[in-house]
Amino acid sequence: xxxxxxxxxxxxxxxxxxxxxxxxxxxxxxxxxxxxxxxxxxxxxxxxxxxxxxxxxxxxxxxxxxxxxxxxxxxxxxxxxxxxxxxxxxxxxxxxxxxxxxxxxxxxxxxxxxxxxxxxxxxxxxxxxxxxxxxxxxxxxxxxxxxxxxxxxxxxxxxxxxxxxxxxxxxxxxxxxxxxxxxxxxxxxxxxxxxxxxxxxxxxxxxxxxxxxxxxxxxxxxxxxxxxxxxxxxxxxxxxxxxxxxxxxxxxxxxxxxxxxxxxxxxxxxxxxxxxxxxxxxxxxxxxxxxxxxxxxxxxxxxxxxxxxxxxxxxxxx
Numbered sequence: 001x002x003x004x005x006x007x008x009x010x011x012x013x014x015x016x017x018x019x020x021x022x023x024x025x026x027x028x029x030x031x032x033x034x035x036x037x038x039x040x041x042x043x044x045x046x047x048x049x050x051x052x053x054x055x056x057x058x059x060x061x062x063x064x065x066x067x068x069x070x071x072x073x074x075x076x077x078x079x080x081x082x083x084x085x086x087x088x089x090x091x092x093x094x095x096x097x098x099x100x101x102x103x104x105x106x107x108x109x110x111x112x113x114x115x116x117x118x119x120x121x122x123x124x125x126x127x128x129x130x131x132x133x134x135x136x137x138x139x140x141x142x143x144x145x146x147x148x149x150x151x152x153x154x155x156x157x158x159x160x161x162x163x164x165x166x167x168x169x170x171x172x173x174x175x176x177x178x179x180x181x182x183x184x185x186x187x188x189x190x191x192x193x194x195x196x197x198x199x200x201x202x203x204x205x206x207x208x209x210x211x212x213x214x215x216x217x218x219x220x221x222x223x224x225x226x227x228x229x230x231x232x233x234x235x236x237x238x239x240x241x242x243x244x245x246x247x248x249x250x251x252x253x254x255x256x257x258x259x260x261x262x263x264x265x266x267x268x269x270x271x272x273x274x275x276x277x278x279x280x281x282x283x284x285x286x287x288x289x290x291x292x293x294x295x296x297x298x299x300x301x302x303x304x305x306x307x308x309x310x311x312x313x314x315x316x317x318x
Contacts, residue, residue, distance in 0.1 A: 001018045001019065001020060001021065002018070002019055002020070002021045002022075002091055002092045002093045003016060003017075003018060003091065003092045003295055003318055004016070004017055004018075004019045004060045004087070004090060004091035004092070004295075004318075005017075005060060005061060005062075005090040005091070005295060005298040005302075005316065006019070006058050006059070007055070007057055007058060007059055007060075007061050007082075008057055008058045009057065010046060010047060010048030010054060010055065010057065011046075011047050011048060013298070013300075013302040013306070014046070014060075014061055014090065014298055014299065014302060015298070015299055016295055016296050016298060016299075019060075019091070021093055022087065022093065022094060022095045023095070024095040027097060027098045028095045028096060028097055028098065029069055029075075029077075029095065029096055029097075029098060029101050030069070030093065030094075031065075031067040031068065031069060031075060031093065031094050031096055031101070032067050032068050032069075032070075032092065032093055033065050033066070033067040033089060033092055033093065033094055033318050034065075034066050034067045034068065034110045034111070034114070034317070035065060035066050035067075035110055035111045035114035035292070035316065035317050036062045036064070036065035036066075036088075036089035036090045036114065036315070036316045036318070037062075037064065037065070037114050037115060037117055037313050037315050037316070038062075038090075038301060038302055038305045038310075038313075038314040038315075038316060039063060039064070039117075039118070039119075039313075040305070041063055041082075042061045042062060042063055042081075042082065042088075043302065043305055044082075045061070045063075045082025045083060046061050046082055050083075052082065052083040052084075055081075055082045055083075055085075056085045059081060059082070059085070059086070059087055059088070060081060060087035060088050060089075060094075061081050061082055061088050061089075061090055062079060062081055062088030062089030062090035062091075062316075063078060063079055063080070063081055063082065063083075063088060063089065063118070064076070064077065064078050064079070064114075064117050064118055065077055065088075065089030065090075065094070065114060066104070066110040066111075066113055066114045067094075067110070073103055074103070074104040074106075074108055074110060075101050075102060075103055075104060076101075076102045076104055076113060076114075076117070076274050076278075077089070077094075077096040077100055077101045077102070078096070078100040078118070078270075079094070079096060079100065090295070090298065090316050090318070091318060092295075092318040099267040100267070102270070102271045102274045102275070104274075104275075104278045105275065105278055105279060105282060107282050108278040108281065108282050109281055109282060111292060111315055111317070112281045112286075112287050112288075112290070113274075113277065113278050113281050114290075114315050115145070115287075115288050115289075115312075115313045115315055116145070116149060116277055116281060116287075118262055119144075119145035119146045119149055119288070119313075120145070120149035120153070120273075120277045120286070120288070121262055121265070121270060121273045121274060121277065122146055122235050122260060122262055123146050123147075123149040123150035123153050123211065123235075124149075124153055124273040124276060124277060125260055125262065125265060125269075125273060126150065126211050126233040126235055126260050127150070127153055127154055127157050127211070127233075129231075129233055129258055129260060130208075130209045130231050130233060130258075131231075132158075133208070134157055134158055134159040134160070134208060134209055135159065135160055135206070135207075135208030135209065136159070136160055136161045136162075136163070136203060136204065136205060136206060136207050136208050136209075137150075137154045137159045137161070137162050137163070137207075137208065137209045137210070137211060138162075138163045138165065138199060138203075138207055138209070138210045138211070138222050138225070139151050139154070139162060139163070139164050139165065139175075139180070139210075139211045140165045140210065140211065140212045140213060140214045140218045140219065140222060140239075141165070141166065141212070141213040141214040141218075141236075141238055141239070142165055142166040142171060142172070142175045142180065142183075143166035143167060143168060143170075143171025143172075143174070143175070144213060144238070145288045145289075145313050146211075146213040146235055146236070147166065147175075147211070147213060148174065148178060148288040148289065149277075149286065149288055150211040150213075151164055151175055151178045151179055151180050152178050152179060152280075152286050152287075153280075153286065154209075154211070155179045156280060156285060156286070159209075161181045161182075161204055162179060162180045162181060163180065163181065163182045163183070163184060163199065163202050163203060163207070164178075164180035164183045165183070165184045165185075165186055165195075165199070165218060165222075166183070166185070166186060167185070167186045167187075169185075170311070172185060174289060181204070182202040182203075182204075183202070184198045184199055184202050186218060190217070191217075192217050192220050192224070192244060193221075193224075194221075195217070195218060195221035195222075196221040196224040196225055199221065199222060199224075199225045200225050203225060206226075206227035206230070207222075207225045207227060207230060208226070208227055208230050208231070209226075209230065209231050209232075209233070210222040210223070210226060210230075210231070210232040210233070211233055211235070212232055212233060212234045212235060212236075213234075213235040213236040213238060214236065214237070214238045214239035214240075215234055215237040215239055215240055215241065215242075215243050216237065216238075216239030216240025216241075216242070216243050217239065217240065217243065217244065218239050219232060219234065219239075219243045219245070220243045220244045220245050220246075220249075223245060223249050223250070223253075223255060223257075224249055226253055226255055227253070228253045228254055228255075229253070229254050229255070229256075230253065230255055230256070231255070231256040231257075231258060232255070232256070232257050232258070233258045233259075233260055234257065234258070234259050234260065235260050245257075288312070288313060289311070289312035289313065290313040290314070290315050291310075291311075291313070291314055291315065292315045292317050293314055293315065293316055293317070294316075294317055295316055295317065295318045298316055301314045301316065302314075
């Protein structure tokens with residue numbers, strides 16, 4: 001028997017249970033889990049309202065995690081829990097398909113890599129999509145896991161300067177600690193024009209790239225400060241599913257808007273990104289705010305994530 005978090009009713013938090021140990025199928029690995037993050041995708045899938053449809057219950061949630069193979073090899077792994085039938089990462093022992101298992105370099109700190117995970121992969125891919133010359137970068141949603149990773153990865157990738165935009169003073173202070181040269185608060189009632197003016201004041205010359213996990217009004221404001229030929233890479237829609245983008249701004253600056261989803265990455269591309277991320281984490285160059293929670297307290301941690309009270313990435317440790 002193993003310990004696991006189990007969703008029995010969509011829209012309600014998972015609860016700890018004892019379950020039979022999973023049996024690996026052909027091409028699958030058995031993994032002893034060290035840590036599994038609670039992500040917005042986990043909560044969305046378990047709500048029964050995602051575009052993947054209503055998941056078959058009961059099931060173990062968790063679309064990613066870290067742990068060890070039977071021989072002690074440290075790995076990161078992905079699952080389709082909540083998107084397709086089957087169990088996920090929030091259990092003491094899980095199985096995962098070979099293509100979804102990435103061997104981590106020796107000495108990799110597992111809990112920080114669990115916190116970084118696919119959020120850092122998205123930031124890594126967005127920066128790669130922007131090209132080699134990053135210049136001055138604006139990171140929207142800098143308080144989130146994607147934003148925190150983007151600040152550090154931009155600087156590690158050669159960005160001259162990073163401007164971070166976030167809502168809370170705590171997130172702005174963290175962005176400074178992570179290397180942002182300037183911060184801009186996103187306040188209730190901010191207008192597109194007002195935010196654009198604040199970004200111009202914070203900038204030191206042309207803005208070359210915007211990393212955008214939020215869309216909505218902040219994305220439209222950031223487009224206004226891009227240099228001619230500049231790029232905005234969109235990774236999500238935390239601030240709104242639509243943005244008030246005007247044709248004149250796009251055309252006058254010959255701007256590029258690029259969309260990214262990790263689902264477009266091949267297993268090899270994802271593994272390459274995770275290997276880079278793990279190496280930076282091992283060297284102390286890359287981290288995000290996180291909080292470890294025992295599996296016994298998964299319901300409370302899940303609820304905090306679901307209602308927006310989680311101040312950092314919640315990591316379940318079975």
